[in-house]
Amino acid sequence: MPAFGLGTWRMGEHPDHFGHEVDVLRTALDLGVTLLDTAEMYGEGGAEEVIGEAIQGRRDGLFLVSKFYPHNASRNGVIEACEGSLRRMNCDYVDLYMLHWPGSVPLAQTFEALHELKDSGRIREFGVSNFNLGDLESIPEADQQQLGCNQVFYNLAHREVEWEVAPWCQQRGVPLMAYSPLDQAGSLLQSPAVAEVAERHSASAAQVALAWLLHQPNTVVIPKSVRPERIKENLAAMEINLNEQDLSELDNAFPAPAQAVRLGMR
Ligand SMILES: NC(=O)c1ccc[n+]([C@@H]2O[C@H](COP(=O)([O-])OP(=O)(O)OC[C@H]3O[C@@H](n4cnc5c(N)ncnc54)[C@H](OP(=O)(O)O)[C@@H]3O)[C@@H](O)[C@H]2O)c1
Numbered sequence: 001m002p003a004f005g006l007g008t009w010r011m012g013e014h015p016d017h018f019g020h021e022v023d024v025l026r027t028a029l030d031l032g033v034t035l036l037d038t039a040e041m042y043g044e045g046g047a048e049e050v051i052g053e054a055i056q057g058r059r060d061g062l063f064l065v066s067k068f069y070p071h072n073a074s075r076n077g078v079i080e081a082c083e084g085s086l087r088r089m090n091c092d093y094v095d096l097y098m099l100h101w102p103g104s105v106p107l108a109q110t111f112e113a114l115h116e117l118k119d120s121g122r123i124r125e126f127g128v129s130n131f132n133l134g135d136l137e138s139i140p141e142a143d144q145q146q147l148g149c150n151q152v153f154y155n156l157a158h159r160e161v162e163w164e165v166a167p168w169c170q171q172r173g174v175p176l177m178a179y180s181p182l183d184q185a186g187s188l189l190q191s192p193a194v195a196e197v198a199e200r201h202s203a204s205a206a207q208v209a210l211a212w213l214l215h216q217p218n219t220v221v222i223p224k225s226v227r228p229e230r231i232k233e234n235l236a237a238m239e240i241n242l243n244e245q246d247l248s249e250l251d252n253a254f255p256a257p258a259q260a261v262r263l264g265m266r
Pocket residue numbers: 006007008009010037038100129130151152178179180181182183184185189206207222223224225226227230231233234266
Protein backbone atom coordinates (compact mmCIF):
# COMPACT_ATOMS: atom_id res chain seq x y z
CA MET A 1 0.00 0.00 0.00
CA PRO A 2 1.41 3.45 -0.86
CA ALA A 3 2.32 5.58 2.19
CA PHE A 4 0.61 8.67 0.78
CA GLY A 5 -2.92 9.06 -0.55
CA LEU A 6 -5.46 11.73 -1.36
CA GLY A 7 -8.65 11.98 0.71
CA THR A 8 -11.92 12.83 -1.04
CA TRP A 9 -14.36 13.67 1.75
CA ARG A 10 -16.47 16.73 0.75
CA MET A 11 -15.90 16.01 -2.94
CA GLY A 12 -18.78 14.95 -5.17
CA GLU A 13 -21.29 16.98 -3.18
CA HIS A 14 -22.12 19.65 -5.78
CA PRO A 15 -22.69 19.01 -9.50
CA ASP A 16 -21.16 22.44 -10.21
CA HIS A 17 -17.83 21.31 -8.72
CA PHE A 18 -17.68 17.97 -10.54
CA GLY A 19 -15.49 19.08 -13.44
CA HIS A 20 -13.04 20.92 -11.21
CA GLU A 21 -12.77 17.97 -8.82
CA VAL A 22 -12.12 15.56 -11.70
CA ASP A 23 -9.36 17.89 -12.95
CA VAL A 24 -7.85 18.08 -9.45
CA LEU A 25 -7.73 14.29 -9.16
CA ARG A 26 -6.16 13.96 -12.60
CA THR A 27 -3.53 16.53 -11.63
CA ALA A 28 -2.92 14.61 -8.40
CA LEU A 29 -2.29 11.44 -10.41
CA ASP A 30 0.05 13.40 -12.72
CA LEU A 31 1.93 14.58 -9.63
CA GLY A 32 2.45 10.98 -8.53
CA VAL A 33 -0.43 10.29 -6.13
CA THR A 34 -1.35 6.61 -6.46
CA LEU A 35 -3.76 6.05 -3.55
CA LEU A 36 -7.26 7.58 -3.52
CA ASP A 37 -9.42 7.25 -0.41
CA THR A 38 -13.18 7.49 -0.67
CA ALA A 39 -16.43 6.03 0.72
CA GLU A 40 -19.97 5.40 -0.44
CA MET A 41 -20.92 8.04 2.17
CA TYR A 42 -18.95 10.90 0.57
CA GLY A 43 -21.45 12.91 -1.42
CA GLU A 44 -23.68 9.80 -1.23
CA GLY A 45 -21.64 8.18 -3.99
CA GLY A 46 -20.69 11.51 -5.61
CA ALA A 47 -17.02 11.30 -4.60
CA GLU A 48 -16.78 7.80 -6.10
CA GLU A 49 -18.24 9.20 -9.34
CA VAL A 50 -15.59 11.91 -9.41
CA ILE A 51 -12.95 9.18 -9.03
CA GLY A 52 -14.63 7.06 -11.71
CA GLU A 53 -14.35 9.91 -14.18
CA ALA A 54 -10.82 10.91 -13.18
CA ILE A 55 -9.24 7.46 -13.46
CA GLN A 56 -10.62 6.50 -16.88
CA GLY A 57 -7.79 4.93 -18.87
CA ARG A 58 -5.39 5.02 -15.92
CA ARG A 59 -6.65 2.45 -13.40
CA ASP A 60 -3.42 0.42 -13.54
CA GLY A 61 -0.98 1.31 -10.78
CA LEU A 62 -3.64 2.98 -8.64
CA PHE A 63 -4.62 1.85 -5.15
CA LEU A 64 -8.34 2.59 -4.66
CA VAL A 65 -9.77 2.57 -1.16
CA SER A 66 -13.49 2.72 -0.38
CA LYS A 67 -15.70 2.14 2.62
CA PHE A 68 -19.23 0.92 3.20
CA TYR A 69 -21.80 2.15 5.73
CA PRO A 70 -22.34 0.07 8.87
CA HIS A 71 -26.01 -0.24 7.89
CA ASN A 72 -24.82 -2.06 4.75
CA ALA A 73 -22.65 -4.50 6.71
CA SER A 74 -24.94 -7.54 6.38
CA ARG A 75 -24.02 -10.54 4.21
CA ASN A 76 -25.94 -9.23 1.18
CA GLY A 77 -25.59 -5.55 2.07
CA VAL A 78 -21.79 -5.58 1.73
CA ILE A 79 -21.94 -7.28 -1.67
CA GLU A 80 -24.52 -4.79 -2.96
CA ALA A 81 -22.64 -1.81 -1.52
CA CYS A 82 -19.44 -2.99 -3.21
CA GLU A 83 -21.18 -3.47 -6.55
CA GLY A 84 -22.47 0.11 -6.25
CA SER A 85 -18.99 1.48 -5.51
CA LEU A 86 -17.47 -0.43 -8.44
CA ARG A 87 -20.19 0.87 -10.76
CA ARG A 88 -19.67 4.47 -9.67
CA MET A 89 -15.88 4.20 -9.90
CA ASN A 90 -16.25 2.45 -13.24
CA CYS A 91 -13.73 -0.25 -12.36
CA ASP A 92 -13.54 -4.01 -11.74
CA TYR A 93 -12.01 -4.09 -8.29
CA VAL A 94 -11.25 -2.02 -5.19
CA ASP A 95 -7.80 -2.46 -3.65
CA LEU A 96 -8.95 -2.01 -0.06
CA TYR A 97 -12.56 -2.13 1.13
CA MET A 98 -13.44 -1.18 4.69
CA LEU A 99 -16.30 -1.06 7.16
CA HIS A 100 -16.56 2.71 7.79
CA TRP A 101 -17.24 2.46 11.52
CA PRO A 102 -18.50 -0.22 13.92
CA GLY A 103 -22.22 -0.94 13.73
CA SER A 104 -24.73 -3.47 14.99
CA VAL A 105 -24.53 -6.17 12.30
CA PRO A 106 -22.63 -9.22 13.65
CA LEU A 107 -19.09 -9.00 12.26
CA ALA A 108 -19.07 -12.69 11.27
CA GLN A 109 -21.63 -11.82 8.55
CA THR A 110 -19.66 -8.82 7.37
CA PHE A 111 -16.42 -10.77 7.09
CA GLU A 112 -18.13 -13.66 5.30
CA ALA A 113 -19.21 -11.18 2.62
CA LEU A 114 -15.74 -9.59 2.49
CA HIS A 115 -14.20 -13.02 1.89
CA GLU A 116 -16.65 -13.64 -0.93
CA LEU A 117 -15.71 -10.30 -2.52
CA LYS A 118 -12.02 -11.11 -2.16
CA ASP A 119 -12.34 -14.63 -3.55
CA SER A 120 -14.21 -13.31 -6.59
CA GLY A 121 -11.59 -10.60 -7.22
CA ARG A 122 -13.88 -7.62 -6.60
CA ILE A 123 -11.69 -6.47 -3.72
CA ARG A 124 -8.00 -7.15 -3.10
CA GLU A 125 -7.99 -6.59 0.65
CA PHE A 126 -10.45 -5.73 3.40
CA GLY A 127 -10.17 -3.64 6.53
CA VAL A 128 -11.99 -1.57 9.14
CA SER A 129 -12.17 2.06 10.18
CA ASN A 130 -12.69 3.81 13.53
CA PHE A 131 -12.16 0.53 15.39
CA ASN A 132 -11.15 0.79 19.07
CA LEU A 133 -9.41 -2.11 20.83
CA GLY A 134 -12.68 -3.75 21.90
CA ASP A 135 -14.00 -3.50 18.33
CA LEU A 136 -10.83 -5.05 16.94
CA GLU A 137 -11.01 -7.90 19.42
CA SER A 138 -14.59 -8.64 18.43
CA ILE A 139 -13.47 -9.43 14.86
CA PRO A 140 -13.41 -13.20 14.22
CA GLU A 141 -9.88 -14.28 15.17
CA ALA A 142 -8.89 -15.68 11.79
CA ASP A 143 -9.90 -12.38 10.17
CA GLN A 144 -7.91 -10.26 12.64
CA GLN A 145 -4.72 -11.63 11.04
CA GLN A 146 -5.93 -10.73 7.57
CA LEU A 147 -6.95 -7.11 8.15
CA GLY A 148 -5.49 -4.88 5.46
CA CYS A 149 -5.92 -1.71 7.50
CA ASN A 150 -7.53 0.18 10.37
CA GLN A 151 -8.29 3.72 9.18
CA VAL A 152 -8.33 6.01 12.21
CA PHE A 153 -8.46 9.65 13.29
CA TYR A 154 -4.78 10.33 13.89
CA ASN A 155 -2.64 13.44 13.77
CA LEU A 156 -0.12 15.23 16.00
CA ALA A 157 -2.89 16.87 18.02
CA HIS A 158 -4.91 13.61 18.35
CA ARG A 159 -2.72 10.70 19.37
CA GLU A 160 -5.38 8.58 21.12
CA VAL A 161 -4.66 5.67 18.79
CA GLU A 162 -1.18 5.28 20.26
CA TRP A 163 -2.49 4.04 23.61
CA GLU A 164 -3.69 0.58 22.59
CA VAL A 165 -4.95 0.51 18.99
CA ALA A 166 -1.61 1.19 17.29
CA PRO A 167 0.29 -1.45 19.34
CA TRP A 168 -2.45 -4.02 18.57
CA CYS A 169 -2.17 -3.25 14.86
CA GLN A 170 1.63 -3.25 14.88
CA GLN A 171 1.77 -6.66 16.57
CA ARG A 172 -0.33 -8.07 13.74
CA GLY A 173 1.23 -6.11 10.89
CA VAL A 174 -2.00 -4.20 10.26
CA PRO A 175 -1.29 -0.78 8.70
CA LEU A 176 -2.83 2.34 10.24
CA MET A 177 -4.28 4.81 7.76
CA ALA A 178 -4.29 8.22 9.44
CA TYR A 179 -7.33 10.25 8.44
CA SER A 180 -7.68 14.00 9.02
CA PRO A 181 -3.85 14.02 9.19
CA LEU A 182 -3.87 17.85 9.09
CA ASP A 183 -6.59 17.93 11.76
CA GLN A 184 -8.78 19.44 9.05
CA ALA A 185 -6.48 22.45 8.82
CA GLY A 186 -7.37 23.53 12.36
CA SER A 187 -5.15 25.09 15.02
CA LEU A 188 -2.50 22.39 14.51
CA LEU A 189 -1.25 24.27 11.46
CA GLN A 190 -0.87 27.43 13.58
CA SER A 191 1.13 25.75 16.35
CA PRO A 192 4.38 27.59 17.25
CA ALA A 193 6.12 24.25 17.91
CA VAL A 194 5.23 22.99 14.44
CA ALA A 195 6.28 26.34 12.94
CA GLU A 196 9.71 26.09 14.56
CA VAL A 197 10.37 22.62 13.18
CA ALA A 198 8.99 23.71 9.80
CA GLU A 199 11.40 26.65 9.68
CA ARG A 200 14.43 24.40 10.27
CA HIS A 201 13.38 22.25 7.30
CA SER A 202 12.26 25.15 5.09
CA ALA A 203 8.92 23.37 5.09
CA SER A 204 5.30 24.26 5.79
CA ALA A 205 3.36 23.33 8.93
CA ALA A 206 1.25 20.91 6.90
CA GLN A 207 4.39 19.16 5.67
CA VAL A 208 5.72 18.77 9.21
CA ALA A 209 2.38 17.36 10.41
CA LEU A 210 2.45 14.80 7.59
CA ALA A 211 6.16 14.00 8.00
CA TRP A 212 5.56 13.30 11.69
CA LEU A 213 2.82 10.78 10.86
CA LEU A 214 4.95 9.19 8.15
CA HIS A 215 7.65 8.72 10.78
CA GLN A 216 5.29 6.54 12.85
CA PRO A 217 5.57 2.80 12.18
CA ASN A 218 3.31 1.28 9.54
CA THR A 219 1.35 4.50 9.00
CA VAL A 220 -0.21 5.86 5.83
CA VAL A 221 -1.49 9.47 5.41
CA ILE A 222 -4.44 10.62 3.29
CA PRO A 223 -4.63 14.44 3.42
CA LYS A 224 -7.47 15.92 1.38
CA SER A 225 -7.15 18.98 -0.81
CA VAL A 226 -8.86 20.34 -3.90
CA ARG A 227 -5.90 22.62 -4.65
CA PRO A 228 -3.12 21.22 -6.85
CA GLU A 229 -0.45 23.41 -5.23
CA ARG A 230 -1.34 21.99 -1.81
CA ILE A 231 -1.39 18.41 -3.08
CA LYS A 232 2.13 18.99 -4.42
CA GLU A 233 3.17 20.53 -1.09
CA ASN A 234 1.66 17.63 0.87
CA LEU A 235 3.32 15.00 -1.33
CA ALA A 236 6.70 16.65 -0.75
CA ALA A 237 6.32 15.83 2.97
CA MET A 238 7.54 12.36 2.01
CA GLU A 239 11.01 13.86 1.49
CA ILE A 240 11.27 15.34 5.00
CA ASN A 241 13.19 13.37 7.62
CA LEU A 242 12.51 14.63 11.12
CA ASN A 243 15.48 14.33 13.49
CA GLU A 244 15.61 13.58 17.23
CA GLN A 245 15.36 17.26 18.16
CA ASP A 246 12.31 17.78 15.93
CA LEU A 247 10.59 14.69 17.29
CA SER A 248 11.22 15.57 20.90
CA GLU A 249 9.98 19.18 20.48
CA LEU A 250 6.81 17.93 18.77
CA ASP A 251 6.37 15.31 21.49
CA ASN A 252 6.59 17.98 24.18
CA ALA A 253 4.04 20.19 22.44
CA PHE A 254 1.70 17.30 21.61
CA PRO A 255 2.24 14.54 24.17
CA ALA A 256 1.08 10.96 23.58
CA PRO A 257 -1.84 9.89 25.83
CA ALA A 258 -0.82 8.91 29.35
CA GLN A 259 -3.94 6.83 30.02
CA ALA A 260 -6.54 4.76 28.20
CA VAL A 261 -8.61 6.94 25.93
CA ARG A 262 -11.07 6.12 23.17
CA LEU A 263 -10.37 7.10 19.59
CA GLY A 264 -11.79 10.39 18.41
CA MET A 265 -13.91 10.45 15.28
CA ARG A 266 -14.62 13.00 12.55
N1 LIG B 1 -12.77 6.88 8.05
C1 LIG B 1 -13.32 8.00 8.47
O1 LIG B 1 -14.24 8.00 9.31
C2 LIG B 1 -12.82 9.30 7.92
C3 LIG B 1 -13.18 10.51 8.58
C4 LIG B 1 -12.66 11.71 8.07
C5 LIG B 1 -11.84 11.70 6.95
N2 LIG B 1 -11.55 10.52 6.31
C6 LIG B 1 -10.70 10.49 5.09
O2 LIG B 1 -9.49 11.19 5.35
C7 LIG B 1 -9.31 12.25 4.41
C8 LIG B 1 -8.54 13.41 5.03
O3 LIG B 1 -9.18 13.90 6.18
P1 LIG B 1 -10.00 15.29 6.21
O4 LIG B 1 -10.45 15.64 4.85
O5 LIG B 1 -11.02 15.12 7.30
O6 LIG B 1 -8.97 16.35 6.78
P2 LIG B 1 -7.45 16.78 6.46
O7 LIG B 1 -6.90 16.05 5.30
O8 LIG B 1 -6.73 16.71 7.75
O9 LIG B 1 -7.64 18.32 6.10
C9 LIG B 1 -8.31 18.74 4.96
C10 LIG B 1 -8.38 20.26 5.01
O10 LIG B 1 -7.07 20.80 5.00
C11 LIG B 1 -6.91 21.72 3.92
N3 LIG B 1 -5.53 21.52 3.42
C12 LIG B 1 -5.04 20.50 2.69
N4 LIG B 1 -3.73 20.64 2.48
C13 LIG B 1 -3.36 21.78 3.10
C14 LIG B 1 -2.12 22.48 3.23
N5 LIG B 1 -1.00 22.01 2.69
N6 LIG B 1 -2.13 23.63 3.94
C15 LIG B 1 -3.25 24.12 4.51
N7 LIG B 1 -4.46 23.51 4.42
C16 LIG B 1 -4.50 22.35 3.72
C17 LIG B 1 -7.98 21.35 2.92
O11 LIG B 1 -8.45 22.48 2.21
P3 LIG B 1 -8.45 22.53 0.59
O12 LIG B 1 -9.18 21.31 0.10
O13 LIG B 1 -9.14 23.82 0.29
O14 LIG B 1 -7.00 22.53 0.19
C18 LIG B 1 -9.11 20.86 3.84
O15 LIG B 1 -9.86 21.95 4.34
C19 LIG B 1 -10.76 12.59 4.02
O16 LIG B 1 -10.84 13.38 2.86
C20 LIG B 1 -11.33 11.20 3.88
O17 LIG B 1 -10.92 10.61 2.65
C21 LIG B 1 -12.00 9.32 6.81
